[in-house]
Amino acid sequence: MMDKMIFGRYVPAESVIHRMDPRSKLVLIFLFVCIVFLANNLLTYGLLTVYTFFMIALSKVPIRFIYTGLKPVLLLVIFTLFLHLFLTKEGEVLFRFGWITIYEEGLRQGIFISLRFFLLILMTSLLTLTTTPIEITDGLESLLNPLNKVKFPVHELALMMSISLRFIPTLMQETDKIMKAQTARGADFTSGPLKERVKAIIPLLIPLFVSSFKRAEELAVAMESRGYRGGEGRTKYRQLSWGLKDTAMFAMLAALSLVLILLRT
Amino acid sequence: MTEPLVELKNVSFKYDAEAAYALDNISFNIFKGEWLAIVGHNGSGKSTLAKLLNGLHFPLEGSITVGGISLSEETVWETRKKIGMVFQNPDNQFVGTTVRDDVAFGLENHGIERNDMVQRVTESLEKVKMSSFLNQEPHHLSGGQKQRVAIAGVIALRPDIIILDESTSMLDPRGREEVLETVRELKRDYHMTVISITHDLEEASKADRIVVMNKGELYREGTPEEIFQMDEELVKLGLDIPFPVKLSKILREKGLPLSRHYLSEEELVEELWTSHSKM
Numbered sequence: 001m002m003d004k005m006i007f008g009r010y011v012p013a014e015s016v017i018h019r020m021d022p023r024s025k026l027v028l029i030f031l032f033v034c035i036v037f038l039a040n041n042l043l044t045y046g047l048l049t050v051y052t053f054f055m056i057a058l059s060k061v062p063i064r065f066i067y068t069g070l071k072p073v074l075l076l077v078i079f080t081l082f083l084h085l086f087l088t089k090e091g092e093v094l095f096r097f098g099w100i101t102i103y104e105e106g107l108r109q110g111i112f113i114s115l116r117f118f119l120l121i122l123m124t125s126l127l128t129l130t131t132t133p134i135e136i137t138d139g140l141e142s143l144l145n146p147l148n149k150v151k152f153p154v155h156e157l158a159l160m161m162s163i164s165l166r167f168i169p170t171l172m173q174e175t176d177k178i179m180k181a182q183t184a185r186g187a188d189f190t191s192g193p194l195k196e197r198v199k200a201i202i203p204l205l206i207p208l209f210v211s212s213f214k215r216a217e218e219l220a221v222a223m224e225s226r227g228y229r230g231g232e233g234r235t236k237y238r239q240l241s242w243g244l245k246d247t248a249m250f251a252m253l254a255a256l257s258l259v260l261i262l263l264r265t
Numbered sequence: 266m267t268e269p270l271v272e273l274k275n276v277s278f279k280y281d282a283e284a285a286y287a288l289d290n291i292s293f294n295i296f297k298g299e300w301l302a303i304v305g306h307n308g309s310g311k312s313t314l315a316k317l318l319n320g321l322h323f324p325l326e327g328s329i330t331v332g333g334i335s336l337s338e339e340t341v342w343e344t345r346k347k348i349g350m351v352f353q354n355p356d357n358q359f360v361g362t363t364v365r366d367d368v369a370f371g372l373e374n375h376g377i378e379r380n381d382m383v384q385r386v387t388e389s390l391e392k393v394k395m396s397s398f399l400n401q402e403p404h405h406l407s408g409g410q411k412q413r414v415a416i417a418g419v420i421a422l423r424p425d426i427i428i429l430d431e432s433t434s435m436l437d438p439r440g441r442e443e444v445l446e447t448v449r450e451l452k453r454d455y456h457m458t459v460i461s462i463t464h465d466l467e468e469a470s471k472a473d474r475i476v477v478m479n480k481g482e483l484y485r486e487g488t489p490e491e492i493f494q495m496d497e498e499l500v501k502l503g504l505d506i507p508f509p510v511k512l513s514k515i516l517r518e519k520g521l522p523l524s525r526h527y528l529s530e531e532e533l534v535e536e537l538w539t540s541h542s543k544m
Contacts, residue, residue, distance in 0.1 A: 134362045166362045169404040215357045222358035225319050225350045226418065227374035229342065235376050237369035237386070 009069055009125075010132050016245055017059035017130045022139030024246035028253055029127050035253070036116055038260040045115055047263070051256055052119050061129050069125045077114045077121075084110030137161045138238055155231030163219070171212065178207050269294035270425065270458055271318065275327035278313060287313040289481040290327070297425075300452060300459040302469035305478035306503030311462045314478070315430045318460070319350050332425060346375070349419030353431040355411035359403045364395060367403070368418045375422065389417040392454075393447050409440025413447055420451060427451070429461040433468060445471075466499070467507040470529065477502065509533045 012018075017025075039045045056066065084106055091104035127136075141158035148154050179189065182203050189200050271294065278288040288310045295301050305311040316322045317329060320341035329336040331344040352358045361367030365386050372382045390396045393413040403411060412432055419427055429448065433441040445468065452459050461468065469475050475492045477484040479502050485492060492499070493510050500506065509530045517523050523536060 134366075162362060163360065166360070166403065169402065170356055173404060215354075218352065218354055218357035219360065221321060222350075222352055223360055223370075225321065225345060225348075226360075226371040227342065227345055227422070228370075229374065233376045234373050235379060235382065237366060237373055237379065237382055239379065 009065070009128055011061050011065050011129050013060045013130075015058060015060040015130070017055065017126070019243075019245065020130075020249065021240050021242050021246045022131050022135040023142055023240060024242065024249060025127055025131055026136070026139050026143060028249060029123060031253055031257075032123050033120060035257045035260060036120060038257065038264055039116070040112075041263070041265050044260050044263050045112060047256065047259060048119055049115070052122050055126060056122065059126055059130050061126070065129060066122070066125065069129070070121060073121050077118050080117055081110045081114040084113055133165045134162055134238070137165065138240060142240055155234070159231075167215070170215075171208070174211060175204065175208060178204055268297055270297045270332055271295035271460075272330040273327070274329075276317065276324045276329060277326040278317060278322060278324050286481050288317070288324075291481075291483050292327075293476060293483060293486055295426075295458060295460060297458055298452075298456050299474060300461065300472045302472035302475045303460065303462045303478060304464060304466060304469050304475060304504060305484075306464065308480075309478040309502075310481040311464075311478045312430060313481075315350070315428055315460075315462050318428060319348055320344060346422065347424050348426045348428060349422060349424040350428045350430060351412060351415045351419060351432040353434055355408045355415065355435065356403070358415050359411055362402065364390065364398045364401050364403075364406070364414050367414055368421055371418050371422050385421045386417075389421040390414075392420060392451065393417045407440060408436045409443040412436065412440070412444045416444070416447055416451070420455070420457075424457075426458045426460060429459065429463070431462060431464075434463070434465070441468075464504065466493075466504055466510075470507055470510070477504075 036048060039048050056063075085102055086100065086106070088106035088109055089101075089103055090106070091108075093101060094104055094107060095102040131139075137158050140161075141154055144152070144154045144157070183189070187200055187203060189197065189204070191197075192200075273294070274292050276288055276291045277286055279286045291310075291314070303311045303314060313322070317324055318331070318336075320336055320338075323336070323338065332347050334340050334344055334347075336344050359367050360370045368386045368389055369382055372385060377385070387396070390399065393416050395410065395413050395417060398406065398410065398414075403414075406414070415432075416427070427448065433444050436444065448459055448461075449471075451457055459472075461472065463469055470489045470493070472489060474487065475489055476486050477492060477495075477499075484502065485495065493506065496506070496514065509532070513523050513533055521540075523540075
């Protein structure tokens with residue numbers, strides 16, 4: 001069950017990308033999402049593609065993992081391509097077959113927009129592939145810290161995230177256990193019409209809910225007895241460190257943006 | 266063992282909705298460096314007692330003093346530093362995403378400086394023999410291992426007292442022995458005071474002193490030998506007498522001249538296999 005989880009997709013490896021500060025990765029991804037929209041011709045799109053694949057190569061994540069992560073969205077990319085191909089009616093006619101007419105502009109836009117989509121997905125999945133969820137949480141907490149001034153509960157949010165992450169596998173194991181227990185009592189989760197199957201989930205969800213509330217209560221007591229009293233005066237065990245590689249990555253992205261601005265038409 | 270570390274004086278407590286008192290006029294002392302077992306049937310008030318000691322509830326009447334500080338809402342964070350608690354369910358007290366994060370959680374709460382923190386995390390995990398699991402996630406650990414991590418989290422804070430609230434009841438025999446052995450070592454090395462709340466008299470038999478609770482009242486207080494003299498009375502309270510004690514009693518009834526009640530299997534075996542040569 002864990003293999004299919006999006007959070008379980010972290011691929012451990014020793015690479016520059018893995019060792020980067022999660023904060024810089026988060027900010028860089030955000031900036032990348034912005035500069036992708038700068039590209040509007042063959043050269044600029046080519047540059048972006050080269051940059052993306054260079055990053056993937058740096059991360060040392062096997063292509064296999066990237067491919068399995070992409071599979072579900074690939075369909076959407078192809079769908080985008082066809083949508084533009086058939087619905088854009090500008091430029092010269094390239095191809096005509098029965099009621100299907102393909103225009104030059106349609107082909108151009110179809111390829112560019114689906115490529116843009118594809119690159120965005122690649123880069124964002126590179127983030128989750130090279131950063132553990134807890135690092136992402138730490139990074140977010142640190143980046144959102146200024147919001148503390150406007151009374152936004154940054155620490156609480158980060159704690160909630162890390163506790164949820166901690167409990168995902170525990171609850172999965174529990175679901176599995178309850179499922180087996182209910183199957184032993186004659187419940188059927190796999191066959192029958194959809195309505196029946198949805199109904200069969202109820203005896204699975206209720207025990208899970210009840211036990212989650214019990215867990216939450218016990219956890220709260222345990223946390224309190226270990227001296228937890230909110231974010232104030234707390235020190236942090238996990239520390240983030242900004243390194244030379246982070247600065248270098250930023251410089252690289254800045255250079256890329258500059259080139260994109262110069263080359264776009 | 267002269268100065269009382271924890272003093273309970275006429276403590277009474279009841280939960281809001283209930284008419285009956287969960288704890289009724291309890292008074293006893295806990296001494297520095299001892300292993301005290303609090304035993305009782307479900308609903309005897311032993312877990313409520315643990316919650317009171319840790320300031321999760323406050324007594325309606327009477328007073329609790331921990332290390333000279335009277336326990337109240339103002340002093341509760343002060344006394345919590347002196348008392349570490351290990352709870353029953355290994356999963357529901359594991360806060361961190363990895364072993365080292367979990368041990369660090371309590372230290373973070375107390376604002377310990379990072380360098381000190383790193384050192385204490387390593388030390389405590391070494392103490393409970395979990396050093397090789399530093400980056401392990403909780404769902405890859407056994408129940409006994411999780412409880413040892415919980416103990417590491419407690420001792421990292423250097424408390425005077427460690428309370429085991431049914432900490433071994435969800436573990437298999439091996440996990441139970443691991444945890445108890447760890448606590449025994451800690452008690453020896455750090456001169457800690459251990460309060461173990463349990464319904465397992467086998468576990469209690471290794472304590473220095475036992476307090477028996479029944480229906481919110483303190484039923485009896487004494488050394489394990491004294492408590493096991495109660496025999497049938499214990500069964501009536503819903504407690505199960507450990508096997509060696511039961512066996513030695515039956516043997517004596519059959520006319521075998523055993524010198525005393527035996528609390529552990531080893532002692533009994535020792536007496537039995539040497540008894541013939543003595544006769």
